[in-house]
Amino acid sequence: MEWELMLDMDDNTFARHFRKRRAIRRARFEQLLGLLQEGGLHSKHSHRLPPLPVPKKVLMFLWFMANQNSYREISDKCNASKSGTHGAILQVLTIMSGIGTNFVSWPRGYEKRMSSCLPAHLWPQWSHWDNRWLPHQSPESTIRGRDYINRKSYYSVLLQGIVNDEGRFIDIFAGPPGRVHDLRGSTFYTEWQEKMVDYCLLGDSAYIGQAFPFIITPKRDNGALTNADHQQNFNISRGRVIVE
Template sequence: MDASMRTCLLFALSEHKKLMNRFLVHINEEAEEQKKRTRVATAAILRSPHRVTLKTGAKWEVMLNLDDDTFYRPFKVTKRQFDFLLMVLQQQGLKRQKARGQPTVPVRIKVLMFLSYMGNQNGFRDISDKFDVSESTAHKSVLEVLAFFSTLGPSFISWPNASRKKTSSAAFHKLCGLDGIIGAIDGCHIKINRPNIRGGDYMNKQSFYSVRLQGIVDEKERFIDIFVGPPGRVDDARMLRASSFYADWQEKMGEYTLLGDSAYTDPFIITQKCDNGDLTQDEQLQNSRISLGRTVIDQAFGRMKCKWRRVRDLQNTRLENVVMIIMAACFLHNMCIGDDEMCEEHPEGCPRQTDDHV
């Protein structure tokens, strides 16, 4: 090959390389632009109050391709948490099923609709619009996931073993200066409609109908025991005695104790002394430490209701589904503890609702 031919070949190779580089840059720019268009389109879909005509399944497939931050906003979980929840539910037996004359609903859609339901106060019409399914399909799918999820208690809530108790005790000592504490206990109210049977039993002291939730949380605001279902008129002490935890409290507590409010009189719960103006400095300090330690249960209830907004008010929900929804909110709360971003609405911590503790 002569010199001129070699020069032409080298020039051609050089130009080819430049063209390829420009082409790759163009491809990358196109990919980024496509991602941007997808995010914008999905955000519009999620905000839209009306159904947008798309091919079947297009909406939820776009949702699953969102980046973590965008995915988190409507569904309240990260994509990793979603994948974990999906796996657990499928292992439990949740399947893609086809009703006669209706299209199949993939398990992923069912779980997305369930999360949308739990994280908001929207109705099934809004969910059906968002996911391009009928209202009856949305309703059936959410209740199906809810029924499966409510059976998974041990997977999300469990009493601490000896090692975990020791860790919690050390953490509470660091938090409030008290020894031998492994948790805080309290009850809260969930609003409901007046039930048809024994409706008066559900009227609480603040004159609204409610179902009670008893929670015990550790230093991380994680539920380690829950009891759901007593009617609103039942006070904290009676609710504790009716719970399955109370039947085994000696075995579960051992040498440790819980922090609680003045409603509790049991020996394994430390409460504040009544301040009539005659408390000693040591007693006042003890009260302050108990109050500081009990903040974890207030924050747990506040965080759960702030994030899983469905449990803020269940007045339009059938009583037989209320308990399952409350349990599901507690399970989801525990699943997300440790991985949550700071609450944008309450960066200093989610407060309890004013009518939550009656």
């Protein structure tokens, strides 16, 4: 498919091609394009190859994130060299990382209070999510590559994200090897007292038994839970629907 045709797609078709978790529609694409250009994204390219238009770079990046195709597959689809495809995706990703703090930021006092005023069935103030994802290449040949094998016996790194009541990410920490279970190396952990004050996070079962006094976790069902325990686990689960 020629990349110019992507720009002529209607909203629903465009969103279907660039959908991962949430659909990206044309208006959001135009907004992202403007932000990336302000952040320094340009059409200049190296290796004396024809420059890639800025919209094409953004489309290639979005396609890579939404579909997890290889650089070769994307280069074929977008009629670009493999090295050019890699360079374009890396350039967009670098700028995205630089402007990320404009969108992923810890809430201020009044924002915390607003988020804590949830309906009764979402009584906890915040939601927390711990997930795993598989890298594109196996790190087995690297130093301590086996550390990336998680408890399910495949290579991964850990991603920890915190969202507010609207599902907006307010903190992200990524990178520890999949074998690691303790996320006390995150920057959030070193600053939690200042950030949390009198509030708490909701955590999933991965945090049961870990020393995180600011995270409310469900109780492990060992067959001896009371009705109150089951109700609390149910409440936590409903509150975490936002982040799921």
